[in-house]
Amino acid sequence: MNVTILNIGDELLIGQVVNTNAAKMSQMLTQAGMAVKGVYTIGDLSEDIGNYLRHCLSVSDVVLMTGGLGPTKDDITKKTLCEFFGSELYENEEALENVRRIVASHGRELTEINRLQAWVPRCCTMINNVLGTAPCMWFETDDCPSKVVVSLPGVPFEMENLMQTEVVPRLREHFAVGAIVNKNLLLHGIGESFLSDLIEPWELALPENIRLAYLPQPGLMKLRLTARGDDSARLQHQIDEAVAGLYPIAGQYIMGEDAESLPELVARTMVASGRTLATAESCTGGNIAAKLTALPGASAYFRGGVVAYSNEVKESELGVRHETLVRHGAVSEETVREMVTGARERLGADYAVATTGVAGPSGGTPEKPVGTVWIAVASADGVSTELLHLTGRRAQIVERTCNAVFAALLRVVRPQ
Amino acid sequence: MNVTILNIGDELLIGQVVNTNAAKMSQMLTQAGMAVKGVYTIGDLSEDIGNYLRHCLSVSDVVLMTGGLGPTKDDITKKTLCEFFGSELYENEEALENVRRIVASHGRELTEINRLQAWVPRCCTMINNVLGTAPCMWFETDDCPSKVVVSLPGVPFEMENLMQTEVVPRLREHFAVGAIVNKNLLLHGIGESFLSDLIEPWELALPENIRLAYLPQPGLMKLRLTARGDDSARLQHQIDEAVAGLYPIAGQYIMGEDAESLPELVARTMVASGRTLATAESCTGGNIAAKLTALPGASAYFRGGVVAYSNEVKESELGVRHETLVRHGAVSEETVREMVTGARERLGADYAVATTGVAGPSGGTPEKPVGTVWIAVASADGVSTELLHLTGRRAQIVERTCNAVFAALLRVVRPQ
Numbered sequence: 001m002n003v004t005i006l007n008i009g010d011e012l013l014i015g016q017v018v019n020t021n022a023a024k025m026s027q028m029l030t031q032a033g034m035a036v037k038g039v040y041t042i043g044d045l046s047e048d049i050g051n052y053l054r055h056c057l058s059v060s061d062v063v064l065m066t067g068g069l070g071p072t073k074d075d076i077t078k079k080t081l082c083e084f085f086g087s088e089l090y091e092n093e094e095a096l097e098n099v100r101r102i103v104a105s106h107g108r109e110l111t112e113i114n115r116l117q118a119w120v121p122r123c124c125t126m127i128n129n130v131l132g133t134a135p136c137m138w139f140e141t142d143d144c145p146s147k148v149v150v151s152l153p154g155v156p157f158e159m160e161n162l163m164q165t166e167v168v169p170r171l172r173e174h175f176a177v178g179a180i181v182n183k184n185l186l187l188h189g190i191g192e193s194f195l196s197d198l199i200e201p202w203e204l205a206l207p208e209n210i211r212l213a214y215l216p217q218p219g220l221m222k223l224r225l226t227a228r229g230d231d232s233a234r235l236q237h238q239i240d241e242a243v244a245g246l247y248p249i250a251g252q253y254i255m256g257e258d259a260e261s262l263p264e265l266v267a268r269t270m271v272a273s274g275r276t277l278a279t280a281e282s283c284t285g286g287n288i289a290a291k292l293t294a295l296p297g298a299s300a301y302f303r304g305g306v307v308a309y310s311n312e313v314k315e316s317e318l319g320v321r322h323e324t325l326v327r328h329g330a331v332s333e334e335t336v337r338e339m340v341t342g343a344r345e346r347l348g349a350d351y352a353v354a355t356t357g358v359a360g361p362s363g364g365t366p367e368k369p370v371g372t373v374w375i376a377v378a379s380a381d382g383v384s385t386e387l388l389h390l391t392g393r394r395a396q397i398v399e400r401t402c403n404a405v406f407a408a409l410l411r412v413v414r415p416q
Numbered sequence: 417m418n419v420t421i422l423n424i425g426d427e428l429l430i431g432q433v434v435n436t437n438a439a440k441m442s443q444m445l446t447q448a449g450m451a452v453k454g455v456y457t458i459g460d461l462s463e464d465i466g467n468y469l470r471h472c473l474s475v476s477d478v479v480l481m482t483g484g485l486g487p488t489k490d491d492i493t494k495k496t497l498c499e500f501f502g503s504e505l506y507e508n509e510e511a512l513e514n515v516r517r518i519v520a521s522h523g524r525e526l527t528e529i530n531r532l533q534a535w536v537p538r539c540c541t542m543i544n545n546v547l548g549t550a551p552c553m554w555f556e557t558d559d560c561p562s563k564v565v566v567s568l569p570g571v572p573f574e575m576e577n578l579m580q581t582e583v584v585p586r587l588r589e590h591f592a593v594g595a596i597v598n599k600n601l602l603l604h605g606i607g608e609s610f611l612s613d614l615i616e617p618w619e620l621a622l623p624e625n626i627r628l629a630y631l632p633q634p635g636l637m638k639l640r641l642t643a644r645g646d647d648s649a650r651l652q653h654q655i656d657e658a659v660a661g662l663y664p665i666a667g668q669y670i671m672g673e674d675a676e677s678l679p680e681l682v683a684r685t686m687v688a689s690g691r692t693l694a695t696a697e698s699c700t701g702g703n704i705a706a707k708l709t710a711l712p713g714a715s716a717y718f719r720g721g722v723v724a725y726s727n728e729v730k731e732s733e734l735g736v737r738h739e740t741l742v743r744h745g746a747v748s749e750e751t752v753r754e755m756v757t758g759a760r761e762r763l764g765a766d767y768a769v770a771t772t773g774v775a776g777p778s779g780g781t782p783e784k785p786v787g788t789v790w791i792a793v794a795s796a797d798g799v800s801t802e803l804l805h806l807t808g809r810r811a812q813i814v815e816r817t818c819n820a821v822f823a824a825l826l827r828v829v830r831p832q
Contacts, residue, residue: 013452015443016631018436022457027431036429038464039457041438048454157809215432279702279723285709286695286702289723293701296777296810304729306722307695307705313720313763317733347729361712393573394712 001175002035004056008067008077009154010043021066021159028160032168033180033228034062044068049080057144062171067154069134071116077151078121078137085139087123095120095135098128124151127166132158136166148174180228181235183243186262187221187253188407195221195250202249207238218392219400220262221253255410262406263291269413270301270351277409278347279305280318280339280354282330283373284401288353291402303349308339318342331356331368333385340376340383351413352378353405357388359397373401377412384412417591418453419445420472424483424493425570426459437482437575444576448584449596449644450478460484465496473560478587483570485550487532494537494553497567501555503539511536511551514544540567543582548574552582564590596644597651599659602678603637603669604823611637611666618665623654634808635816636678637669671826678822679707685829686717686767693825694763695721696734696755698746699773699789700817707818719765724755734758747772747784749801756792756799767829768794769821773804775813789817793828800828 005025011017022039029036037060042048049068056063068077082088096118103110117133120126127136134153141147150167152159171177187195192214196203203212209229215222225242227235247254256265270277279288289305292298306317311330314320319342320335328334336356344352357373364370371390376383388404390397421441427433438455445452453476458464465484472479484493498504512534519526533549536542543552550569557563566583568575587593603611608630612619619628625645631638641658643651663670672681686693695704705721708714722733727746730736735758736751744750752772760768773789780786787806792799804820806813 011631012439013442013455014446014629014631015439015441015452018434018439019455020434023428023431023434025431026429030430036431037459038468039429039435039455041455041457043453052454213430215427215430278729281702281705284706285714286697286705286721286723287709289697289702289725290700290706293723293725294811294814298701299725302725304723304725304733305702306733307702307709307720309705309709309715309718309720313694316762316764317720317722346732348732395710398710 001062001177002037002060003029003062003064003171004037004060005039006049006052006056006063006065007039007041007154008044008049008065009041012041012067013043021154021156024156024160025064025066025163028163028168031180031182031224031226032172033177033226034168034171034175044076046076046080046083049077050084053080053084053149057147057149061147061175063147063149064167065149065151066159069117069151069153071113078119081124081137081139081149081151082121085121085123085141087121089119090122091115091118092120092126092135094128095126098130098135099133102133127162129153129158129162131155131161134158136162138167138170146175178228178230179232179235180226181232181239182227183225183239183257184259185223185225185243185246185257186255186259186265187223187250188219188255188262188403190221190250190253192216192221195253199246199250202245205245206242209235210238210242217403218396219390219403255407261291262403262410263295265410266292266406267295267298267301269410271297273301273350273413275350275413276301276303276348278303278343278349278352280343280352281305281307282309282314282339282355283357283359284355284398284405285309285359287398288355288402288405303347305347306343314339317346319346329368331358331372331374333374333387336374336376336385337383340378344378350380351409353409354378355401355405357390357397357401359394359401361394371397373397373404375401375405375408377405377408379412384408417478417593418451418476419478419480419587420453420476421455422465422468422472422479422481423455423457423570424460424465424481425457428457428483429459437570437572440572440576441480441482441579444579444584447596447598447640447642448588449593449642450587450591460492462492462496462499465493466500469496469500469565473563473565477563477591479563479565480583481565481567482575485533485567485569487529493567494535497540497553497555497565498537501537501539501557503537505535506538507531507534508536508542508551510544511542514546514551515549518549543578545569545574545578547571547577550574552578554583554586562591594644594646595648595651596642597648597655598643599641599655599673600675601639601641601659601662601673602671602675602681603639603666604635604671604678604819606637606666606669608632608637611669615662615666618661621661622658625651626654626658633819634812635806635819638676671823677707678819678826679711681826682708682822683711683714683717685826687713689717689766689829691766691829692717692719692764694719694759694765694768696759696768696770697721697723698725698730698755698771699775700771700814700821701725701775703814704769704771704818704821719763721763722759730755733762735762745784747774747788747790749790749803752790752792752801753799756794760794766796767825769825770794771817771821773806773813773817775810775817777810787813789813789820791817791821791824793821793824795828800824
C-alpha cells in the first residue's frame with residue numbers, strides 16, 4: 001500500500017516557499033507504516049491538477065493533496081475535484097459551523113467569502129478542520145475501488161493536525177495496515193560508518209519484522225527501529241528488547257529515546273532535574289538559546305544567556321580576563337572556561353554552556369583553521385571542556401557545535 | 417520555455433530531509449526568466465528515474481535532476497542515465513583531476529571509490545563541480561531535439577554554485593532566453609491587500625514588459641519587478657524608473673532594495689554607518705542575534721547581546737529595576753525601555769534593540785494576550801518603543817517580532 005503526495009501552489013514553483021509539508025507528511029506516513037512513492041509539486045492550474053491526480057491514482061493507492069483551498073481566485077482545487085469526481089459543491093452545515101466559530105473567535109463578522117469555505121463536493125466525506133476554515137475532504141470512487149484521495153489545507157499546522165488526528169488513523173483503518181511500533185534513538189559522537197560496524201552483530205540478530213533506519217543529521221545520528229506485525233503489545237515488547245540489547249554495545253553514544261532533536265532531550269532532562277541553565281555563546285551567535293527557546297516551556301529551566309560576539313562583551317558581560325584573551329586568543333580552552341564560569345555565576349544558573357570558535361568562511365589561521373571550536377559545560381562540580389574540529393560551511397559548523405553542546409550538557413546533567 | 421525539476425533520494429520520501437533544493441532552484445530559474453512547471457520527488461529506484469525522466473521530457477523543455485550521484489550503492493542515477501541515453505560510463509580526465517584536488521585538500525589519498533566519481537556517460541558534456549567530487553552532466557538527445565537534461569549533485573551548496581555559474585547561463589544561451597532584469601524590494605509595515613490598493617495606479621501604469629510579484633513572508637513583504645526584453649540596459653532603465661515612481665507612494669514602507677532578508681539590509685546599513693549594535697532579547701530568545709550572525713562578517717558591527725529570558729537576568733545583566741518588573745510586568749513599555757538602555761550601555765554599542773512579549777502558546781492573559789510584544793531601539797538620540805499585536809503560532813510570532821525589530825532599527829539608523 002503506497003501513497004503519493006500532490007502539493008499544489010504557484011508559490012512553491014517560484015521558490016518563494018520551501019515545501020516543508022512534503023517532508024512532514026512523508027515522516028508521519030512512514031512512521032505509520034505507509035510508503036511514500038513520490039511527491040509532486042504543481043501550480044494552481046486546473047488542467048495540471050486533474051492530470052496529476054489521474055497519474056497519481058494510477059501509480060498509488062492513496063493521493064494526499066495539499067493547498068489550493070482558500071477562497072481567493074487562484075484556489076481552484078475544489079472546483080477541479082468536483083469536475084474530476086463528477087460532483088457539485090454544497091454548503092456543509094458542520095463546516096459552516098466551524099467557519100463561524102473561528103471567525104467569531106477573531107472577533108469578526110462572517111462574510112460571504114468566509115462562507116464559501118464551507119462549500120465542499122457532495123461526493124466527499126467532510127473532515128472538520130478545527131484549526132482553520134478550509135475543511136479536509138476524503139474521496140472514494142467507484143472508478144478506482146479501494147483507492148482514496150484526500151484534499152488537505154496547505155497551512156502547515158492545520159495539515160499536521162488533520163494528518164495526525166484524522167487522516168493517518170482513517171487510512172490505517174481503510175487499508176487495514178497492520179500494527180506498527182516505532183522507536184527513535186538519538187546518538188551523538190559517532191559517525192555512520194563506525195556506528196554501522198559497531199552494531200552490525202546486533203542488527204543482524206534483530207527479529208525479521210524489525211527494520212532499522214539510519215537518519216543522519218549534522219552532528220547527530222537518529223536511529224529508527226520499526227516493528228510490524230499484528231499485536232502492538234508484542235511489537236512493543238520486541239522493540240524494548242532490541243533497544244535494551246543496544247545499550248551494552250553503543251549506550252555511551254545514545255543521548256535519549258523518543259525525541260526528534262537534542263533540545264527536546266535537554267528540555268526534558270532539565271525540567272526533570274529541577275535545575276537551571278545559562279548560555280554564553282560566541283561562534284554560535286545565539287543559536288543555542290534560540291533552539292532551546294523554540295520549544296514552549298523553556299522558561300521552566302532556561303534563565304538566559306550572553307551572546308559574547310566581541311572580545312569586549314566577553315570581558316564586560318562574562319568576566320573573561322583581558323589577559324586571557326591577549327595570551328590565548330578568543331578561541332582557546334582558557335577563554336571558553338572563563339566564559340562558562342562567568343555565565344554560570346553571573347546569570348545565577350546551576351549549569352552553563354559556552355562556545356567559542358571559528359565558524360568561517362574567514363577568520364581561520366594555520367593553527368586555528370575554520371571549524372576549530374571550543375565548547376564547555378559548567379556545573380557545581382566544575383568545568384569540562386572539549387575541542388572540536390568541524391568541517392562544513394558556516395551554518396553546518398554552527399549546527400554541529402550546537403549539537404555537541406547539547407550532548408555534552410546531557411552527559412553532565414545525567415551521568416550514565 | 418519551461419523546466420521540470422526531478423529531485424531523487426529516498427531520504428526525501430521518508431521526510432528525513434526537507435527538499436530545500438527545489439525552492440532554491442525554482443527561485444534561480446524564475447529570476448532568470450524560466451518557468452518551473454513542476455517538481456517531482458522520487459526514490460533511488462532505477463525504474464522510477466527512467467519513467468519520470470521520460471515523463472518530464474514529454475511535458476517540458478528542460479529537466480533538471482538532483483541527487484543520486486554519490487559512489488554508494490543507492491546511487492544509481494548515473495547508471496540509469498547511461499541506459500536512458502544509450503551510452504556508457506568512462507573516466508573523465510578533468511573530473512578526475514578535480515576529485516584528486518579535493519581529496520588532496522582534505523589531506524587524504526585517492527581511493528578507488530573516489531575515482532568512481534569521475535566516471536560519466538560518454539554522451540554528456542561534463543561540467544566541472546569545483547566544490548565537490550560529483551560532476552554535473554549536461555545531456556542533449558536526438559530523440560528530443562532542443563531539449564536538455566542536466567544532472568546535478570544533491571548537496572545544496574554544490575548545486576547552488578553549479579546552477580549560478582554554469583547551468584542557468586548555459587540554459588539561457590541554449591534557449592536564447594531574452595534579456596531579463598529583476599529588482600527586489602523589501603517592505604515592512606503594510607499588509608498585502610492594503611499595499612495592493614495603495615499602489616494599484618502605479619502598478620497599472622507599469623510598462624507591459626514589467627511584471628510585479630507579491631512575495632509575502634511572516635512580517636515582511638517582498639515585491640519583485642521583472643522586466644523582459646532584448647536590451648538589458650534599456651530594461652534596467654525601465655526598472656529604475658518604475659522603482660523611482662514607487663517611492664513617493666510607498667517609500668515609507670520600503671526598507672531596501674536587492675536583498676533577500678532584513679538582516680542583510682541591517683548588516684549592509686550597519687557596516688556602512690561604522691557603528692555598532694547590541695541586542696537584549698526576551699521573547700525572541702536569541703533569534704535576533706542568531707539571524708544577524710548567520711551572515712558572515714557580522715563581527716564588523718555586532719558586539720553581542722543578552723538573552724534575558726528570566727526576570728532575574730533582565731535585572732542582573734541589563735539593569736532593569738526590580739520595581740519596574742513588579743509594577744509593570746516583564747511585558748511592558750517600561751521594561752523594554754530599561755532593557756534596551758541597559759544593553760546599549762553595558763555592551764558599549766552605538767545602537768541597541770530589545771524585545772519582550774508573550775510568544776505563546778501559554779503565558780497570555782486577558783490584558784496581555786499571546787502575541788503582545790514590546791520592541792525598542794536605542795541610539796545616542798534616545799529610545800523609541802513600539803507595541804505589536806501579533807497573530808500566529810510561537811515560531812511566527814518570533815519571526816514577525818524579529819522583522820519588526822530589524823525594520824525599526826533600519827528606520828533609526830538611516831532616517832528617511
